[in-house]
Amino acid sequence: MNTLRQSTKGFTLNSFFVTWIVTGIVVAAVVCTSCQPAEKAGEADSYAEDRALIEDLQARYMFALDFGDLDSYVATFTEDGILDIGEGEWRGRDSIKHILASIPRRNDTTATPETPELHPATGRHAIVNIVLKIEGDTAYGRAYWFHMSNDNPQRKANLTSYGHYEDVIVKVNGKWLFSRRKIFNEQVAKWAATAENPCW
Amino acid sequence: MNTLRQSTKGFTLNSFFVTWIVTGIVVAAVVCTSCQPAEKAGEADSYAEDRALIEDLQARYMFALDFGDLDSYVATFTEDGILDIGEGEWRGRDSIKHILASIPRRNDTTATPETPELHPATGRHAIVNIVLKIEGDTAYGRAYWFHMSNDNPQRKANLTSYGHYEDVIVKVNGKWLFSRRKIFNEQVAKWAATAENPCW
Amino acid sequence: MNTLRQSTKGFTLNSFFVTWIVTGIVVAAVVCTSCQPAEKAGEADSYAEDRALIEDLQARYMFALDFGDLDSYVATFTEDGILDIGEGEWRGRDSIKHILASIPRRNDTTATPETPELHPATGRHAIVNIVLKIEGDTAYGRAYWFHMSNDNPQRKANLTSYGHYEDVIVKVNGKWLFSRRKIFNEQVAKWAATAENPCW
Numbered sequence: 001m002n003t004l005r006q007s008t009k010g011f012t013l014n015s016f017f018v019t020w021i022v023t024g025i026v027v028a029a030v031v032c033t034s035c036q037p038a039e040k041a042g043e044a045d046s047y048a049e050d051r052a053l054i055e056d057l058q059a060r061y062m063f064a065l066d067f068g069d070l071d072s073y074v075a076t077f078t079e080d081g082i083l084d085i086g087e088g089e090w091r092g093r094d095s096i097k098h099i100l101a102s103i104p105r106r107n108d109t110t111a112t113p114e115t116p117e118l119h120p121a122t123g124r125h126a127i128v129n130i131v132l133k134i135e136g137d138t139a140y141g142r143a144y145w146f147h148m149s150n151d152n153p154q155r156k157a158n159l160t161s162y163g164h165y166e167d168v169i170v171k172v173n174g175k176w177l178f179s180r181r182k183i184f185n186e187q188v189a190k191w192a193a194t195a196e197n198p199c200w
Numbered sequence: 201m202n203t204l205r206q207s208t209k210g211f212t213l214n215s216f217f218v219t220w221i222v223t224g225i226v227v228a229a230v231v232c233t234s235c236q237p238a239e240k241a242g243e244a245d246s247y248a249e250d251r252a253l254i255e256d257l258q259a260r261y262m263f264a265l266d267f268g269d270l271d272s273y274v275a276t277f278t279e280d281g282i283l284d285i286g287e288g289e290w291r292g293r294d295s296i297k298h299i300l301a302s303i304p305r306r307n308d309t310t311a312t313p314e315t316p317e318l319h320p321a322t323g324r325h326a327i328v329n330i331v332l333k334i335e336g337d338t339a340y341g342r343a344y345w346f347h348m349s350n351d352n353p354q355r356k357a358n359l360t361s362y363g364h365y366e367d368v369i370v371k372v373n374g375k376w377l378f379s380r381r382k383i384f385n386e387q388v389a390k391w392a393a394t395a396e397n398p399c400w
Numbered sequence: 401m402n403t404l405r406q407s408t409k410g411f412t413l414n415s416f417f418v419t420w421i422v423t424g425i426v427v428a429a430v431v432c433t434s435c436q437p438a439e440k441a442g443e444a445d446s447y448a449e450d451r452a453l454i455e456d457l458q459a460r461y462m463f464a465l466d467f468g469d470l471d472s473y474v475a476t477f478t479e480d481g482i483l484d485i486g487e488g489e490w491r492g493r494d495s496i497k498h499i500l501a502s503i504p505r506r507n508d509t510t511a512t513p514e515t516p517e518l519h520p521a522t523g524r525h526a527i528v529n530i531v532l533k534i535e536g537d538t539a540y541g542r543a544y545w546f547h548m549s550n551d552n553p554q555r556k557a558n559l560t561s562y563g564h565y566e567d568v569i570v571k572v573n574g575k576w577l578f579s580r581r582k583i584f585n586e587q588v589a590k591w592a593a594t595a596e597n598p599c600w
Contacts, residue, residue, distance in 0.1 A: 048248035048448035051256075056451075059529040060599050063542060067597035122586045122593065124544055124562055126528040128326040129259040142263060144324055146348060146357070148546060148562045155587045157546070157559045159357045162324055162348045186322045187355045193322065197267035199260050248448035251456070328526040329459040342463060344524055346548060346557070359557045362524055362548045386522045387555045393522065397467035399460050 050134050054169055054176050058143065061178075062125045070097050078172055082180040086191035121151040127165070131199050139176065141167035142199050145183075161187045166198055250334045254369055254376050258343065261378070262325045270297050277378045278370060284382040286391035321351040327365070331399050339376065341367035342399050345383075361387045366398055450534045454569055454576050458543065461578070462525045470497050477578045478570060484582040486591035521551040527565070531599050539576065541567035542599050545583075561587045566598055 057076055064072035074093040077083070083090045090096050124147065131142040146162035163185040170179040185191040257276055264272035274293040277283070283290045290296050324347070331342040346362035363385040370379040385391040457476055464472035474493040477483070483490045490496050524547070531542040546562035563585040570579045585591040 046246075046249055046446075046448065048246065048252035048452065049446055051252045052248065052448035052451045056531055059531040059543070062529045062544070063531060063597055063599040067593075067595065067599075069597035069599075072597060072599070120595070124546075124564075124586070126544055126546070128328055128528055129262045131256055131259040131263060143259070144262070144326055146324075146326070148559060150562075150586050155589065155592075157561050157587055159348060159359050159559050161357050162350075164324075186324070186350050187357055189355065192355075193267075195267065195320070197263055197269035197272060199263040199267075199269075199272070246446075246449055248446065248452040251452045252448065328528055329462045331456055331459040331463060343459070344462070344526055346524075346526070359548060359559050361557050362550075364524075386524070386550050387557055389555065392555075393467075395467065395520070397463055397469035397472060399463040399467075399469075399472070 047134060050139065050171075050176070051130075051132050054132060054134075054139055054141070055130060057169070057176050057178075058127050058130060058141075062127060066122070066124050070100055073097075073100070077178045077181075078170060081178050083178075084180070084182040086183065086185065086188070121149065121155070123147060123149045123151070123160075133200060137171035138179075139167075139169040139171075141165065141169055143167070161185060163187075163191070164193060164198065247334055250339065250371075250376070251330075251332050254332060254334075254339055254341070255330060257369070257376050257378075258327050258330060258341075262327060266322070266324050270300055273297075273300070277381075278372055281378050282380040283378075284380070286383065286385065286388070321349065321355065323347060323349045323351070323360070333400060337371035338379075339367075339369040339371075341365065341369055343367070361385060363387075363391070364393060364398065447534055450539065450571075450576070451530075451532050454532060454534075454539055454541070455530060457569070457576050457578075458527050458530060458541075462527060466522070466524050470500055473497075473500070477581075478572055481578050482580040483578075484580070486583065486585065486588070521549065521555070523547060523549045523551070523560075533600060537571035538579075539567075539569040539571075541565065541569055543567070561585060563587075563591070564593060564598065 061073065061076045063069070064076065074081075074097045077093055077096065080092050081096070083096050090099055125145055126148070127143050127145050129142075129144045133140045143165045144162065145165060147160050149158050149160045150156060152158075163183060166182045166184070167178060168180040169176050171177075183191075184193045186193065261273065261276045263269070264276065274281075274297045277293055277296065280292050281296070283296050290299055325345055326348070327343050327345050329342075329344045333340045343365045344362065345365060347360050349358050349360045350356060352358070363383060366382045366384070367378060368380040369376050371377075383391075384393045386393065461473065461476045463469070464476065474481075474497045477493055477496065480492050481496070483496050490499055525545055526548070527543050527545050529542075529544045533540045543565045544562065545565060547560045549558050549560045550556060552558070563583060566582045566584070567578060568580040569576050571577075583591075584593045586593065
C-alpha cells in the first residue's frame with residue numbers, strides 16, 4: 001500500500017487511483033464481454049461447430065443401427081424423440097427401442113465358404129449429402145441414405161436400398177439429438193419421396 | 201457532473217479524468233478491434249466455417265438435381281458459372297437451365313407392381329470425399345460422386361455410375377457458389393478421368 | 401512530450417500519467433491475452449476446425465489411393481504410421497509404400513467397346529459416416545468405406561466391397577496425419593468386423 005502511495009503522490013491522487021482501478025476493471029469487463037461472442041463463435045455458436053457436431057451424431061447413429069447397439073441408437077434421439085419410417089410416428093426412446101428390438105435381424109445366419117460355421121452377414125447404412133439449416137438450438141436436416149449388404153454365401157457386396165431423411169435436430173444440454181426423423185425409401189413405392197425438392 | 205467532480209477532487213484532476221476516459225475508450229476500441237479477427241474466425245474466416253458452408257452447397261446441389269428443381273440447381277452457380285460434363289463449357293445460369301430442361305427425364309414412367317398406375321422411378325446422386333483448398337474467397341474442390349437408380353419394375357436399387365468433380369467455388373456477397381464445375385464420369389471412356397491424381 | 405505535459409497539468413500528474421499508460425498497456429495485454437483463446441478457437445482449437453481438417457485428410461487419402469499416387473498416399477500417415485488391412489501391422493511410410501507398390505493393379509488393361517485400345521478401368525473408394533472424438537492433438541476415428549469398380553468391358557459400375565476404418569489421427573506440426581489405420585472388410589470373413597459397435 002505504501003508503494004502504491006509513493007507512486008501516486010499522496011492522498012489526492014490515491015483517491016483518483018482507486019477510481020482509475022475500478023474503471024479499468026469495468027473497461028476490461030466490457031471488453032472481455034464483447035469478446036465472449038467471438039470465443040463462443042468458434043466453440044459452439046458457429047454454423048461450422050454445430051454442423052460438425054450434428055455430422056458426428058449422424059455418423060454415430062449409423063454405427064449404432066448397423067451394429068445392433070440399440071441403447072446407443074436411441075440415445076441419438078431426445079427422450080421423446082420421434083422416428084417415422086413411413087408407418088406412422090414412434091415416439092420416445094423406450095418405444096423406438098421396443099419396436100426395433102422386435103424386428104427379426106435377417107442377416108444373422110449366413111454361412112460363407114471360408115467359414116463353414118455360421119457367420120453373420122453384415123449390413124451397412126451410409127449417410128451423404130447432408131443439408132442443414134440451423135436456427136439457434138434447432139436444426140432442420142435433409143440427407144440421403146443408402147444401404148449395402150453381403151447377405152449371400154459369397155459375402156458379395158450389394159446396394160440394396162436408398163432414400164432420404166427429413167430431420168429436426170435439437171440441442172439439449174449442449175448435445176444435439178434427433179427430435180424427429182422421417183425416413184423415405186425409394187425401393188418401396190408407398191415410402192418413396194414426393195416429387196418436390198424437400199430442401200431450400 | 202457534480203458527483204464526478206466530488207470523486208475526482210477538483211478541476212486539476214477532472215481535466216485528467218476526461219483524458220483518462222477518452223484514452224480508456226481508445227484502449228477499449230483498440231482491444232475490441234484486435235478481437236474482431238477472432239470473432240470473424242469463428243464465423244466466416246476459418247477453414248471449418250467455409251468448408252461447412254461449401255459442404256451444405258454441395259448437398260443442396262444434389263437434392264436440386266435429383267428432384268428436378270432447376271431453379272435451385274442453377275442458383276448454386278454464380279450468374280456466369282460454368283458447368284462442363286465433358287461436352288464443353290455451358291456458361292451462365294440461364295444457359296445451364298435451358299440445356300438441362302431439354303434433357304428428357306428417363307425415369308418418369310416406370311410402373312411398379314404395387315402401384316399399377318405410372319409411378320416415377322427416382323435417381324439419387326451422392327457426393328463423398330470432399331477435398332477443399334480455400335484461399336480467401338476462392339475454393340478449389342475435388343470430390344467423388346455416384347448415382348443410384350431404381351428404374352425397373354421392382355424399384356430395385358442399382359449403382360449406375362460414378363466419377364469425380366473438379367470445382368472452383370467462390371464467395372459472392374457472403375454466399376459460396378460454383379464458379380466452375382467439371383464432371384468426370386467413369387462409365388463413359390471419353391468422360392473418364394486421366395491417370396493423374398487431381399488433388400494436392 | 402510537451403503536448404502531453406500540457407494536457408496533464410504539470411509534473412505531479414505527469415508521473416501519474418506514466419503509471420496510467422503502463423497500466424493501460426497491462427490491461428490491454430491482459431484483455432488481449434484473454435481474447436487469444438477465442439481467436440485460436442475459430443482457427444485451430446475448435447472441434448469444427450479439427451474435424452474439417454481431418455475430413456479433408458480422409459478425402460485426400462482416397463484420391464491418392466485410387467489414382468495410384470503412393471507418395472501422396474503415404475504422406476497422409478505420420479513417418480512411423482501404421483496401416484493394418486487385417487494381415488498385421490505395416491509400420492512407416494517407406495514400408496507401406498513398398499508393400500502397396502508391389503501389389504499388382506488389376507484394373508490397368510481393360511478394353512472398352514468405345515476404345516478398342518487398352519483403356520484402364522478405374523476403382524473408387526469412398527468414406528462416409530465419419531465419427532470423430534478429438535482430445536487435444538489426438539483424434540479417434542471410425543468411418544465406413546466402400547469401393548466401386550468398372551472393371552468390365554462395358555465399364556459398368558459395380559459396388560465391390562465395403563467395411564469400416566478404425567483410426568488414430570494425430571496433429572504433427574499443425575497437420576493431422578494417420579498414426580494408425582485399421583481396415584475392416586465385410587466381403588472377407590477373416591477381415592470382417594466383430595459384432596460390437598466400435599463407436600462410443
